[in-house]
Amino acid sequence: MQPAVVELIDAHKRYGHVEAVRGVSLAIHRGELVAMLGPNGAGKTTSINLMLGLRKPTSGGARLFGLDPDDRRARSRCGVMLQESGVPDTLTVRELLELFGSYYPHPMAPERAIALAGLEEQARQQAGKLSGGQRQRLYFALAVCGDPEVIFFDEPTVGMDVEARHAFLHTIREFGREGKTIVLTTHYLEEADQLAERVIVIDRGVVIADATPAEIKSSVVGKRVSFITMQQLKEDDLTGLRYSRLEIDGDRVRLFTNTPETLLRELFGRGVDFHDLEVVGADLEEAFLALTGEAEKETVA
Amino acid sequence: MSAAATADVAPLGRMLVTQTRFQLLTRLRIPAFSVLSLGLPVMFYALFNAIYGSTKLNGVTGSEFILVSYATYAVANVMVFNFGMGIANERGRKLDLLQRAMPLPPIVAAVAQVVAALLFALIALLILFAYAFLVGGVRLGVGIWLDLLWRLIIGAFPMIGLGMAIGYGVGPNTAPAVVNAVYLPMAFLSGIFFPLRLMPDFLQKIGQTLPTYHYAELGWNVLGGGVADESVLRALLWLAGWAVVLLGLAVRIYRLDESRKFS
Numbered sequence: 264m265q266p267a268v269v270e271l272i273d274a275h276k277r278y279g280h281v282e283a284v285r286g287v288s289l290a291i292h293r294g295e296l297v298a299m300l301g302p303n304g305a306g307k308t309t310s311i312n313l314m315l316g317l318r319k320p321t322s323g324g325a326r327l328f329g330l331d332p333d334d335r336r337a338r339s340r341c342g343v344m345l346q347e348s349g350v351p352d353t354l355t356v357r358e359l360l361e362l363f364g365s366y367y368p369h370p371m372a373p374e375r376a377i378a379l380a381g382l383e384e385q386a387r388q389q390a391g392k393l394s395g396g397q398r399q400r401l402y403f404a405l406a407v408c409g410d411p412e413v414i415f416f417d418e419p420t421v422g423m424d425v426e427a428r429h430a431f432l433h434t435i436r437e438f439g440r441e442g443k444t445i446v447l448t449t450h451y452l453e454e455a456d457q458l459a460e461r462v463i464v465i466d467r468g469v470v471i472a473d474a475t476p477a478e479i480k481s482s483v484v485g486k487r488v489s490f491i492t493m494q495q496l497k498e499d500d501l502t503g504l505r506y507s508r509l510e511i512d513g514d515r516v517r518l519f520t521n522t523p524e525t526l527l528r529e530l531f532g533r534g535v536d537f538h539d540l541e542v543v544g545a546d547l548e549e550a551f552l553a554l555t556g557e558a559e560k561e562t563v564a
Numbered sequence: 565m566s567a568a569a570t571a572d573v574a575p576l577g578r579m580l581v582t583q584t585r586f587q588l589l590t591r592l593r594i595p596a597f598s599v600l601s602l603g604l605p606v607m608f609y610a611l612f613n614a615i616y617g618s619t620k621l622n623g624v625t626g627s628e629f630i631l632v633s634y635a636t637y638a639v640a641n642v643m644v645f646n647f648g649m650g651i652a653n654e655r656g657r658k659l660d661l662l663q664r665a666m667p668l669p670p671i672v673a674a675v676a677q678v679v680a681a682l683l684f685a686l687i688a689l690l691i692l693f694a695y696a697f698l699v700g701g702v703r704l705g706v707g708i709w710l711d712l713l714w715r716l717i718i719g720a721f722p723m724i725g726l727g728m729a730i731g732y733g734v735g736p737n738t739a740p741a742v743v744n745a746v747y748l749p750m751a752f753l754s755g756i757f758f759p760l761r762l763m764p765d766f767l768q769k770i771g772q773t774l775p776t777y778h779y780a781e782l783g784w785n786v787l788g789g790g791v792a793d794e795s796v797l798r799a800l801l802w803l804a805g806w807a808v809v810l811l812g813l814a815v816r817i818y819r820l821d822e823s824r825k826f827s
Binding site: 349 | 571572573574578579583593594654658661662665667668669826827
């Protein structure tokens with residue numbers, strides 16, 4: 264059997280008195296699009312650094328293609344876009360791609376990486392003269408220039424405006440279609456939802472959920488039924504209905520439930536009038552808050 | 565071709581050549597470094613040559629003596645500013661992080677740094693030599709030019725150690741202060757700018773222990789005529805000692821930085 268692309272085995276990482284990662288076990292397989300989601304300081308970047316061999320676990324293990332992450336054979340199959348890093352300002356985009364390509368056994372032509380990143384017009388510009396968004400695209404080009412099998416993105420869209428972020432996510436998704444494995448950290452829930460097939464939620468150095476975005480959403484809050492009613496609804500009017508949470512905000516009523524059909528049938532039956540009815544999956548943000556909130560309660564208890 | 569197609573790592577030789585080439589290019593394009601390292605020695609040479617160039621001692625002209633002085637100064641400058649402060653700046657701007665995540669062995673990156681610095685020094689020397697030949701009218705035999713070049717490279721190793729220790733030991737904000745505190749007195753007491761024997765006794769004693777002094781002596785020795793105070797062997801032994809001390813220190817500091825960031 265082929266080894267997992269990335270594997271953490273009960274990995275712990277301690278910096279001085281702070282334990283940033285407290286026992287993370289996970290395996291990521293070929294072709295997966297995985298988002299590691301969590302608030303700032305949750306241990307996402309440390310986890311990525313352990314996977315890449317940039318940091319060594321205090322205990323437990325990290326494997327990349329079944330090898331030590333420091334092994335050049337494993338590294339040669341990885342592309343990386345780090346959160347904090349730089350390149351020499353005085354080299355041009357094309358020169359940097361030639362340089363970084365030389366680290367890999369089978370690099371793509373610099374022109375191809377430039378095209379993938381949409382930097383054709385900046386190819387002869389020095390890196391120091393690029394705008395913030397162009398710089399991020401340069402880092403993307405550097406991450407893909409070795410034609411790697413797996414690419415790690417640590418918070419790739421930080422500092423991008425909405426449009427740039429959208430375009431960037433599109434580029435990553437296209438790249439993921441070629442059978443590449445993609446591991447991305449983000450604290451934008453929307454990003455994980457749009458991009459990933461699998462979301463690993465990390466909070467305070469432990470994995471608190473590992474599932475598809477849909478599963479994570481449904482496991483926690485299911486659907487949100489929202490409508491406007493002229494009747495003054497009170498909680499008493501809804502006794503016997505199955506819902507997990509009720510919000511009344513003036514005329515607007517929001518109910519969270521895993522069985523929206525039954526709920527609506529009941530409401531019709533009771534003669535409630537609706538306007539502007541919406542039934543939507545609760546977004547990942549709500550799921551996320553619920554998940555991390557629960558973890559907090561457990562920690563306190 | 566089939567061997568290349570199945571190779572699972574890139575060839576180290578090609579990587580080293582590319583890394584060195586772009587490292588050199590990066591530095592050459594930073595005006596502060598290229599002006600300082602390529603221009604300053606020529607400027608000093610031109611100035612002092614205009615004043616003392618026509619003096620003569622045992623068949624050695626002032627022009628020749630001053631050329632050797634500023635040749636050692638040029639190389640030392642490259643190692644401290646270009647190489648040392650260059651590394652400190654690059655670390656400050658986190659250029660080392662992404663590089664470290666690449667399949668580029670850290671030793672290849674480090675060797676490329678040193679080779680690029682030596683090439684930069686070579687460029688500085690060729691410019692200075694050309695100026696001395698064309699404008700200063702210095703005429704040495706081909707053998708002497710080559711002998712001088714070889715000595716300048718061999719004698720540079722203590723300064724490579726110093727540059728590397730500064731580059732990996734301090735950040736970009738502290739580096740200029742450290743350079744001023746350590747390298748400036750070293751250059752001043754080397755006898756390059758003023759003959760050491762014109763200085764107070766205790767300063768002479770200090771000066772005669774410094775690597776920059778022995779580096780200059782090693783260079784002057786090539787001119788003959790008794791213009792150097794020290795034999796080649798003695799200068800080489802001092803320089804070897806300093807190379808061991810400073811390169812040893814640099815490697816320790818490098819490892820410390822490494823373990824702080826990547827363990």
